[in-house]
Amino acid sequence: MNALPTHPQAVHTTCPYCGVGCGILAAADPAGGVTISGDPAHPANFGRLCSKGSALAETLALDQRLLHPMMRRADGSLARVDWETALDAVASGLRTIIDRDGPGAVAFYLSGQLLTEDYYVANKLMKGFLGSADVDTNSRLCMASAVAGHRRAFGADTVPGVYRDIDEADLIVLVGSNAAWCHPVLYKRMMTAKAERGTKLVVVDPRRTATAENADLSLSIAPGMDTALFCGLLAHLADRRALDFAYIDRHTTGFVEALARAREIAVDVATTARATLLDKRDVARFFDLFRDTERVVTCFSQGVNQSAQGTDKVNAIINVHLATGRIGRPGMGPFSLTGQPNAMGGREVGGLANQLAAHMGFSLAEIDCVRRFWKAPRMAQREGRKAVDMFEAIERGSIKALWVMATNPAVTLPRANAMRAALRNLELFVISENTLSNDSVAAGAQVLLPAAAWGEKDGTVTNSERRISRQRAFLPPPGDAQPDWWIVSEVARRLGFADAFAYRGPADIFREHAALSTFENNGQRDFDIGALAALSDRAYDALDAVTWPARKGEPARETRFFAAGNFYTSDGRGRFVTPERPRPRLATSKEFPLRLNTGRVRDQWHTMTRTGLSPRLGSHSPEPFVEIHPDDAGAAKLVEGGFAKVTTPFGSAALKVSLHGGQQRGSIFAPIHWSDATAANARVGDLVAPANDPFSGQPESKATPARVEPIVFAYRGFALTRRPIRLPPETWHARVAVARGSGVLFATNEPPDVWQAITQRLLPADAELAEYTDASRGLTRMAALCGGRLEGVIFVGPAAAAQQWDVVRLLFESESLAERDRRILLSGRNGNGVAETGALVCACFGVGLAAIRDAIITGRAVSVADIGKTLRAGTNCGSCVPELRGIVERFARAG
Numbered sequence: 001m002n003a004l005p006t007h008p009q010a011v012h013t014t015c016p017y018c019g020v021g022c023g024i025l026a027a028a029d030p031a032g033g034v035t036i037s038g039d040p041a042h043p044a045n046f047g048r049l050c051s052k053g054s055a056l057a058e059t060l061a062l063d064q065r066l067l068h069p070m071m072r073r074a075d076g077s078l079a080r081v082d083w084e085t086a087l088d089a090v091a092s093g094l095r096t097i098i099d100r101d102g103p104g105a106v107a108f109y110l111s112g113q114l115l116t117e118d119y120y121v122a123n124k125l126m127k128g129f130l131g132s133a134d135v136d137t138n139s140r141l142c143m144a145s146a147v148a149g150h151r152r153a154f155g156a157d158t159v160p161g162v163y164r165d166i167d168e169a170d171l172i173v174l175v176g177s178n179a180a181w182c183h184p185v186l187y188k189r190m191m192t193a194k195a196e197r198g199t200k201l202v203v204v205d206p207r208r209t210a211t212a213e214n215a216d217l218s219l220s221i222a223p224g225m226d227t228a229l230f231c232g233l234l235a236h237l238a239d240r241r242a243l244d245f246a247y248i249d250r251h252t253t254g255f256v257e258a259l260a261r262a263r264e265i266a267v268d269v270a271t272t273a274r275a276t277l278l279d280k281r282d283v284a285r286f287f288d289l290f291r292d293t294e295r296v297v298t299c300f301s302q303g304v305n306q307s308a309q310g311t312d313k314v315n316a317i318i319n320v321h322l323a324t325g326r327i328g329r330p331g332m333g334p335f336s337l338t339g340q341p342n343a344m345g346g347r348e349v350g351g352l353a354n355q356l357a358a359h360m361g362f363s364l365a366e367i368d369c370v371r372r373f374w375k376a377p378r379m380a381q382r383e384g385r386k387a388v389d390m391f392e393a394i395e396r397g398s399i400k401a402l403w404v405m406a407t408n409p410a411v412t413l414p415r416a417n418a419m420r421a422a423l424r425n426l427e428l429f430v431i432s433e434n435t436l437s438n439d440s441v442a443a444g445a446q447v448l449l450p451a452a453a454w455g456e457k458d459g460t461v462t463n464s465e466r467r468i469s470r471q472r473a474f475l476p477p478p479g480d481a482q483p484d485w486w487i488v489s490e491v492a493r494r495l496g497f498a499d500a501f502a503y504r505g506p507a508d509i510f511r512e513h514a515a516l517s518t519f520e521n522n523g524q525r526d527f528d529i530g531a532l533a534a535l536s537d538r539a540y541d542a543l544d545a546v547t548w549p550a551r552k553g554e555p556a557r558e559t560r561f562f563a564a565g566n567f568y569t570s571d572g573r574g575r576f577v578t579p580e581r582p583r584p585r586l587a588t589s590k591e592f593p594l595r596l597n598t599g600r601v602r603d604q605w606h607t608m609t610r611t612g613l614s615p616r617l618g619s620h621s622p623e624p625f626v627e628i629h630p631d632d633a634g635a636a637k638l639v640e641g642g643f644a645k646v647t648t649p650f651g652s653a654a655l656k657v658s659l660h661g662g663q664q665r666g667s668i669f670a671p672i673h674w675s676d677a678t679a680a681n682a683r684v685g686d687l688v689a690p691a692n693d694p695f696s697g698q699p700e701s702k703a704t705p706a707r708v709e710p711i712v713f714a715y716r717g718f719a720l721t722r723r724p725i726r727l728p729p730e731t732w733h734a735r736v737a738v739a740r741g742s743g744v745l746f747a748t749n750e751p752p753d754v755w756q757a758i759t760q761r762l763l764p765a766d767a768e769l770a771e772y773t774d775a776s777r778g779l780t781r782m783a784a785l786c787g788g789r790l791e792g793v794i795f796v797g798p799a800a801a802a803q804q805w806d807v808v809r810l811l812f813e814s815e816s817l818a819e820r821d822r823r824i825l826l827s828g829r830n831g832n833g834v835a836e837t838g839a840l841v842c843a844c845f846g847v848g849l850a851a852i853r854d855a856i857i858t859g860r861a862v863s864v865a866d867i868g869k870t871l872r873a874g875t876n877c878g879s880c881v882p883e884l885r886g887i888v889e890r891f892a893r894a895g
């Protein structure tokens with residue numbers, strides 16, 4: 001249970017981050033504060049929240065908000081305009097380009113952050129009224145391979161199981177998923193199953209992540225070899241006569257071919273071990289565990305999806321579940337863990353370019369069905385371009401107008417720098433956003449439309465288990481901000497489609513979406529929420545979280561799919577898929593001997609436009625880094641805490657070095673979160689290969705050939721100021737949220753005397769300056785005080801002894817400085833002589849390394865449980881528990 005108090009007037013809403021879809025209670029008080037706690041009644045989380053969800057109240061400030069419509073002037077600057085002007089410009093720009101070049105010259109790029117109602121309206125406008133299917137979404141980068149795998153095997157994008165299966169499984173296999181960090185509340189549920197029913201956990205991942213710390217078996221597989229592992233498993237189960245032939249015969253086709261292909265790829269334990277570079281005994285143990293356990297759930301996530309062979313990996317997993325009949329029954333089945341809060345809702349409405357709407361595709365019958373329902377004048381006739389293809393069409397100049405909603409493609413796409421440059425080619429570039437600190441805004445957007453943000457907008461989202469939950473407003477939209485559905489509908493009205501977009505609110509849209517899902521369905525499509533098509537406004541407002549299908553006339557219940565077949569294929573049978581032999585699309589070479597794997601850190605989300613505002617979340621991993629095995633680091637002359645230039649055939653980035661024994665040799669890892677708004681030269685998307693999966697169009701984000709080399713900085717330092725400061729060019733830096741101001745950690749080759757001059761310009765002119773300089777040690781430290789309050793601090797010193805900012809940061813964040821702290825401020829210590837609180841470990845309760853270390857060394861804690869009792873660390877979401885275990889071991893040994 002989350003420890004925060006529940007406000008009596010709390011609004012029931014849903015977290016805007018990951019696909020777990022946790023229910024939240026949010027209460028705004030008259031003084032402007034907001035209290036956030038987990039919703040005990042929500043079936044996705046039963047009151048739990050992770051560090052990101054718990055810190056939502058810290059992300060609601062308006063400092064960086066886009067509050068008014070803006071348009072770019074001829075000189076490149078942005079000017080505030082009214083809604084009429086901005087909407088007219090968008091509509092007339094789209095009309096001009098479509099009339100001249102046809103509908104194929106315009107595109108929408110949407111987001112798994114949009115609500116279903118927003119998504120529905122944008123998709124309808126493009127596919128039914130503008131006549132193009134060039135509407136895709138950032139979900140393409142996240143789970144498109146899962147969608148393609150589902151459609152190949154099941155005939156529909158159906159997640160067969162529900163979260164309850166995780167509670168009821170005896171074996172959970174996590175493939176390509178660092179759930180402890182990326183789906184923490186669901187991971188906690190796995191840990192509960194482990195503690196209460198003895199569920200075994202197997203983790204398959206090239207990196208040994210926090211998730212693996214609690215595993216019964218951790219398989220550090222060779223990058224990209226998941227298909228070989230699951231083909232080997234299928235062959236092994238067949239040899240041991242551990243398949244469900246009754247299920248195979250009655251409900252599926254393609255088994256013989258799939259088994260033959262599996263045997264070609266990995267015929268037994270030994271060949272599987274060779275292909276995957278795993279220990280033979282570990283492979284055998286996994287195979288036996290799988291064979292002997294009926295209730296198995298195989299959860300997979302981005303490590304599987306983000307691959308040029310991602311769809312085959314998904315199908316190799318599904319093949320094993322079909323062959324054992326372990327699907328759609330309690331405690332078993334393949335389970336796609338969705339990255340974003342509403343990727344699933346986007347899939348429902350057809351937000352992907354290769355889906356039409358309501359889980360219908362582009363057959364003539366389906367196009368006609370949707371056309372009649374929408375009374376659409378100009379239906380798209382074929383699939384549109386998927387994200388990477390869409391942006392390459394912009395690069396070539398064949399797409400001339402782009403409308404981006406709630407996402408940041410200038411950071412996240414493969415070859416991000418080239419894509420950012422391509423955006424400048426656009427004749428019309430529109431962004432609906434709620435923040436100005438977005439690299440895509442800076443990439444030359446001509447019309448900026450202020451969208452309502454989480455807490456201000458109303459609608460629905462669908463999580464990984466097909467559960468539709470309401471997001472409800474508890475704050476008024478600031479400035480001129482409006483919901484996305486309203487913005488799109490206003491443009492549609494200006495384009496002459498007023499009747500089809502005459503929505504009074506999200507309830508109108510939801511009813512239409514639900515009605516389309518059941519229109520001429522007759523059980524032929526999995527997605528059917530006809531029971532919700534006639535909800536009154538009041539019933540929509542009060543809607544409890546509900547899983548689909550929710551068919552009219554059927555009792556509301558959690559449904560599992562395919563235990564008795566009934567697939568959504570032409571003959572009702574599930575399909576075994578014969579995967580291609582796994583091999584990396586791009587080979588390593590002498591020039592690029594490593595493989596770059598990308599992913600997420602525990603306390604940040606996407607490009608940090610929201611989580612980057614929380615001081616608590618900024619404390620865990622404040623700087624962009626590259627994780628590397630100590631042997632590879634040694635060979636490249638990289639040291640812990642130093643800096644590396646990471647180069648791929650597509651771009652380069654400068655990242656801090658983190659040595660990690662859990663990183664495979666030959667493979668490096670870098671997180672995706674930092675942008676030009678938050679760091680210097682750390683946009684990892686720019687390094688990624690645009691090598692796409694042939695079925696899903698999802699890019700290979702996990703295995704780009706790369707090399708590393710040291711970057712040497714002579715000095716490192718930090719600045720804490722009340723307003724963000726601009727640093728000299730060539731200064732490597734990372735911006736970090738701090739309370740009541742702005743923090744920046746930097747590395748530089750400018751000597752301290754240059755910094756003295758720079759510092760005097762950066763700190764307030766009317767402040768009382770305190771200064772400490774030690775030329776022999778290369779140190780300069782300056783602080784500016786106004787009326788007893790610290791207005792700014794800059795510390796610069798030799799890179800070999802990085803300046804600790806923990807204590808100075810706490811002093812900066814306090815309202816005023818005690819005399820004792822003021823006197824010794826430039827020593828970097830507080831009044832108690834403490835210089836270092838250490839990195840934040842538990843973000844939920846703000847517990848740092850130093851406090852934990854102290855508890856262990858003084859004997860107050862000898863276990864993770866003791867730390868929980870003494871300091872509360874690890875007792876909320878639990879995502880820091882693996883880290884706590886490592887700290888206990890380290891300091892207990894040292895003691």
Ligand code: SF4
Nearest residue numbers: 015017018022050053
């Ligand atoms: S696990 Fe965390 S980020 Fe994901 S929905 Fe729950 S609170 Fe939000």
